Amino acid sequence: MDFEASQPIVKSEFIAVVLAGFGRELQPLTSNHGDEPCPKALLPIGNKPMIDHVLAWLEPSGITDVLLVCPTPHRRSIADHVGSDASASFPSLRIDLQTYGDPQDSSFGTGSILRTFAHRIDRDFVVLPCDFIPPPSLQLTTVLNKFRMESASDGSILTSTWYEAPPQADKPSGDEWGPHASPTSIVWDERSESLLQIEVPDSIARKTDDIEIEMSLLSMYPRLKLTNKLQDSNVFVCHRSVLELLRKKRRLESLGKGFLPWLCKINHRRSKKQAYKTLLQPYRKMPTLANALKNSTLNEPGTVTYKEEDDGRITTNHGPSTRVGLIVHKAGDGIAARASNLYNYLDINRRFLEQASQNQTGPPAKVPLVDAKAQISVDSSIGQSTRVEERAVIKKSVVGRHCVIGKMAKIVGCVILDHCVVEDGAKLEGCILGGSTKVGAKAELLKCVTQAGFEVDAGGHYRNAKLEISDWTTAGAYDDEESDEDEESGEESDDV
Amino acid sequence: MSSEQPHQTPQQGRESSQPLRSPKTMTKAERRELQEKQRAAKASAKASGQANKPATKQPEGGGEKSSGKPSGKQGSGGGPSTQAQTLHQRRGSRVGGDIPRLGGGPGGNIVSDLSSRSINPRGVRIFSHFGLQQKSGAGKGLIHPAVVRLGLLFSNFQITGANARCLATLITFKHVIQDYTTPRNNTLTRHLMNHLSAQISHLVAARPMSVTMGNAIRQLKVEISGVDIDLPEQDAKESLCEKIDNYIQERITVAGQVIAQSAGFKIKNGDVLLTYARSSVVEQVLLQAHKEGKSFSVYVVDSRPMLEGKKLLAALTSAGIPCTYLLLSAIGSVIAEVSTVFIGAHSLHSNGAVHSRAGTALVSMMAKQHSIPVVVCCETYKISETVQLDSFTKNELGPMNGAFSIFPISIPRESLATENTANLEILNPLYDLTPPRNITAVVTEVGVIPPTSIGTIHMALGRMI
Numbered sequence: 001m002d003f004e005a006s007q008p009i010v011k012s013e014f015i016a017v018v019l020a021g022f023g024r025e026l027q028p029l030t031s032n033h034g035d036e037p038c039p040k041a042l043l044p045i046g047n048k049p050m051i052d053h054v055l056a057w058l059e060p061s062g063i064t065d066v067l068l069v070c071p072t073p074h075r076r077s078i079a080d081h082v083g084s085d086a087s088a089s090f091p092s093l094r095i096d097l098q099t100y101g102d103p104q105d106s107s108f109g110t111g112s113i114l115r116t117f118a119h120r121i122d123r124d125f126v127v128l129p130c131d132f133i134p135p136p137s138l139q140l141t142t143v144l145n146k147f148r149m150e151s152a153s154d155g156s157i158l159t160s161t162w163y164e165a166p167p168q169a170d171k172p173s174g175d176e177w178g179p180h181a182s183p184t185s186i187v188w189d190e191r192s193e194s195l196l197q198i199e200v201p202d203s204i205a206r207k208t209d210d211i212e213i214e215m216s217l218l219s220m221y222p223r224l225k226l227t228n229k230l231q232d233s234n235v236f237v238c239h240r241s242v243l244e245l246l247r248k249k250r251r252l253e254s255l256g257k258g259f260l261p262w263l264c265k266i267n268h269r270r271s272k273k274q275a276y277k278t279l280l281q282p283y284r285k286m287p288t289l290a291n292a293l294k295n296s297t298l299n300e301p302g303t304v305t306y307k308e309e310d311d312g313r314i315t316t317n318h319g320p321s322t323r324v325g326l327i328v329h330k331a332g333d334g335i336a337a338r339a340s341n342l343y344n345y346l347d348i349n350r351r352f353l354e355q356a357s358q359n360q361t362g363p364p365a366k367v368p369l370v371d372a373k374a375q376i377s378v379d380s381s382i383g384q385s386t387r388v389e390e391r392a393v394i395k396k397s398v399v400g401r402h403c404v405i406g407k408m409a410k411i412v413g414c415v416i417l418d419h420c421v422v423e424d425g426a427k428l429e430g431c432i433l434g435g436s437t438k439v440g441a442k443a444e445l446l447k448c449v450t451q452a453g454f455e456v457d458a459g460g461h462y463r464n465a466k467l468e469i470s471d472w473t474t475a476g477a478y479d480d481e482e483s484d485e486d487e488e489s490g491e492e493s494d495d496v
Numbered sequence: 497m498s499s500e501q502p503h504q505t506p507q508q509g510r511e512s513s514q515p516l517r518s519p520k521t522m523t524k525a526e527r528r529e530l531q532e533k534q535r536a537a538k539a540s541a542k543a544s545g546q547a548n549k550p551a552t553k554q555p556e557g558g559g560e561k562s563s564g565k566p567s568g569k570q571g572s573g574g575g576p577s578t579q580a581q582t583l584h585q586r587r588g589s590r591v592g593g594d595i596p597r598l599g600g601g602p603g604g605n606i607v608s609d610l611s612s613r614s615i616n617p618r619g620v621r622i623f624s625h626f627g628l629q630q631k632s633g634a635g636k637g638l639i640h641p642a643v644v645r646l647g648l649l650f651s652n653f654q655i656t657g658a659n660a661r662c663l664a665t666l667i668t669f670k671h672v673i674q675d676y677t678t679p680r681n682n683t684l685t686r687h688l689m690n691h692l693s694a695q696i697s698h699l700v701a702a703r704p705m706s707v708t709m710g711n712a713i714r715q716l717k718v719e720i721s722g723v724d725i726d727l728p729e730q731d732a733k734e735s736l737c738e739k740i741d742n743y744i745q746e747r748i749t750v751a752g753q754v755i756a757q758s759a760g761f762k763i764k765n766g767d768v769l770l771t772y773a774r775s776s777v778v779e780q781v782l783l784q785a786h787k788e789g790k791s792f793s794v795y796v797v798d799s800r801p802m803l804e805g806k807k808l809l810a811a812l813t814s815a816g817i818p819c820t821y822l823l824l825s826a827i828g829s830v831i832a833e834v835s836t837v838f839i840g841a842h843s844l845h846s847n848g849a850v851h852s853r854a855g856t857a858l859v860s861m862m863a864k865q866h867s868i869p870v871v872v873c874c875e876t877y878k879i880s881e882t883v884q885l886d887s888f889t890k891n892e893l894g895p896m897n898g899a900f901s902i903f904p905i906s907i908p909r910e911s912l913a914t915e916n917t918a919n920l921e922i923l924n925p926l927y928d929l930t931p932p933r934n935i936t937a938v939v940t941e942v943g944v945i946p947p948t949s950i951g952t953i954h955m956a957l958g959r960m961i
Binding site for chain 2: 011013149151152288289291293295298299
């Protein structure tokens with residue numbers, strides 16, 4: 001009997017890098033609860049932590065190695081979660097948890113994170129944000145297959161995924177919780193499914209009405225499409241050599257908003273291509289199918305990217321094609337979303353409820369601790385061990401675990417995290433309550449977000465407010481329209 | 497016809513008014529209605545997830561045409577009697593696992609495109625015995641990533657053509673062998689064979705293997721089994737890679753050059769040549785002849801859906817050869833002016849038949865009728881031991897949409913017939929068979945031979961494959 005673990009004959013092809021960010025845009029939900037942090041990755045969507053959704057999407061695609069990167073203060077909570085029942089539900093994933101820098105240092109963008117951990121990434125990798133919720137119709141395997149095919153046939157170096165934003169009909173009006181995400185314009189080519197240019201809203205001296213398209217780009221791709229309806233999912237499948245390029249460009253902090261637009265420019269600017277050609281070459285571990293492609297009957301003559309010289313070197317006709325491919329996911333096939341700000345978060349939860357209510361065949365099972373006289377609509381989701389007292393009305397809401405909902409409470413369209421207490425007679429509409437929030441009796445909250453551990457006093461009325469612990473401790477007057485928008489609107493870094 | 501036609505029954509009353517009349521007394525139309533209802537009921541019962549029942553006997557209304565089997569069996573064309581039905585069904589079940597079944601039977605090989613076909617139980621019977629290949633999963637962990645990529649390239653028709661596919665396969669297998677390490681308590685010869693077999697089945701699942709791939713792999717297996725057991729692993733791997741390189745060099749690259757030379761003798765100044773679709777060998781022949789300074793013109797005949805001729809046209813015109821491009825339907829108008837026809841082959845069979853891109857048979861037949869010599873350019877490694885008499889038993893259906901993106905984007909997709917609809921089914925066979933009587937000569941690297949001697953080549957050279 002062979003006791004030694006046999007070396008795998010085939011090394012796995014990809015490593016997944018899951019970036020769990022701080023979640024600044026989801027404050028106050030992600031602010032500290034007392035001293036404990038509430039990581040964004042563990043915020044539940046449909047009563048399942050966000051990170052579980054990402055890992056569940058990752059698993060069927062056959063990737064086994066996962067590098068999970070989180071801010072240092074969150075390490076313990078995430079390690080607990082990953083080590084406990086998450087690993088049981090994802091048996092094939094080997095999750096390696098790493099932390100990075102000082103969370104208050106807002107200049108730590110996704111690009112810097114990848115640079116820091118470049119030594120742990122030795123093959124082609126997939127970058128995933130922790131807040132991307134894919135629809136069931138989009139498989140990670142599809143994205144991976146596209147990358148595999150394109151990098152083998154014409155040397156594409158990165159495949160990005162863009163999705164059509166969900167229809168705007170049900171967006172809440174107004175900016176109660178901070179500004180909406182502004183749409184980014186991109187230029188892409190439909191025939192070859194390549195991403196050509198990303199317009200970055202540059203705050204410095206920008207002529208906001210002009211988009212410059214270079215002639216070299218136009219001559220390579222005469223038929224372009226310009227759209228601002230697509231949003232970046234921040235899911236990138238990259239060739240290993242992209243990391244080398246990233247190392248060179250230290251100034252580019254953010255992957256999606258800084259590095260990627262720059263990368264798109266390499267393909268059509270000959271000078272840049274020459275400069276970076278050597279960086280891109282040595283990592284092609286896959287066999288070059290140049291000879292085969294030359295003989296292929298459907299091959300376009302003259303666009304063969306590789307040419308074997310007489311002395312065995314591989315030189316190129318036009319330079320290696322450093323194309324950035326993209327996959328466009330239409331809204332009609334299922335809604336994808338990123339829980340990057342509070343609106344999206346609420347939206348995604350609502351969508352999960354709709355899906356769950358559609359999937360449900362019969363009446364919801366009788367849950368103990370839920371009083372028989374409580375009215376819970378079919379499209380709500382109640383977590384385990386939650387106690388709902390009689391005559392409570394819950395509609396279209398997600399209620400977390402271990403909550404207590406008092407008598408006659410009315411909860412409509414809310415997301416309530418774990419361990420909350422809503423006392424009798426309280427009315428909540430369109431709110432997001434952080435963990436362990438306590439809402440006093442007969443309080444009324446309309447479209448509020450509370451920090452974890454906040455206590456709303458009995459009879460308090462709040463509307464469109466972000467309620468944070470600091471407000472509570474001051475015990476001063478509670479204004480309407482209180483918001484910390486100045487913190488949010490100035491942010492340039494992209495949060496994952 | 498087994499059931500009797502009750503001609504003497506008057507056309508009394510509609511069926512709906514007397515639903516309990518025995519089928520024998522119903523009119524033909526009524527029996528058909530009844531059958532349709534039963535079939536619809538069965539289909540809906542199936543859709544609610546019932547187990548797959550074997551095909552039930554149709555009610556005795558066997559007089560109608562096309563009483564399909566509601567178990568989802570393909571192909572209920574023609575007007576079978578009940579005996580023919582059961583016979584067909586039995587034959588169908590013998591043919592094996594690639595018959596699609598609604599709801600997934602033990603064969604398990606549900607082909608996604610065909611499921612849309614089987615909605616219509618009166619589907620087309622022709623070619624129903626092979627369907628489109630299903631894309632296999634991302635690999636069971638043992639599939640080398642290079643092989644995964646190759647499978648994707650195959651199934652998306654990025655690499656097409658017998659030579660290209662074989663080259664790609666061999667290059668990839670060289671890579672696989674280089675990355676391979678023998679596990680403990682195993683010998684290289686035995687375990688590598690198993691390892692490669694797993695990779696091969698992945699490729700076959702992506703797209704059926706071509707004869708060239710098959711021959712090359714067979715040769716590779718012979719070499720592997722001949723590896724000395726005492727050889728250290730690295731040496732064994734290197735020798736295998738070297739053998740693969742030699743095979744590519746001898747039987748593909750150099751063979752192509754020799755064929756270009758020999759076929760070049762058949763081209764004289766002022767010739768008008770004709771070729772069909774795109775063969776890498778014929779392309780080499782033409783380019784070589786042009787480089788030697790001969791002046792000739794070429795008719796490039798092309799057909800949908802692959803439209804490979806366009807790529808050949810681009811290659812020839814950029815070299816400076818005067819060309820004319822036409823579709824297959826126009827060949828009658830130009831064939832009289834042609835002096836020689838050059839075609840390529842996917843494979844040659846022992847009876848002299850040429851298995852090649854669909855449409856080649858037509859071209860060679862036309863040429864023969866006009867007494868124009870038809871020259872097939874083909875390396876010896878494309879020779880297959882089998883005998884083939886028609887293009888129905890062994891063929892491949894190409895994808896009907898997407899993969900060959902031939903229509904300009906400006907044409908709205910809705911106006912094109914790219915999907916199966918209720919009354920329209922699209923079949924796209926990729927190959928056809930040219931009988932030996934239409935072929936004048938076959939140019940191989942070992943000489944110019946008549947087609948009927950193809951089966952003797954290997955024997956004459958004293959080699960196995």
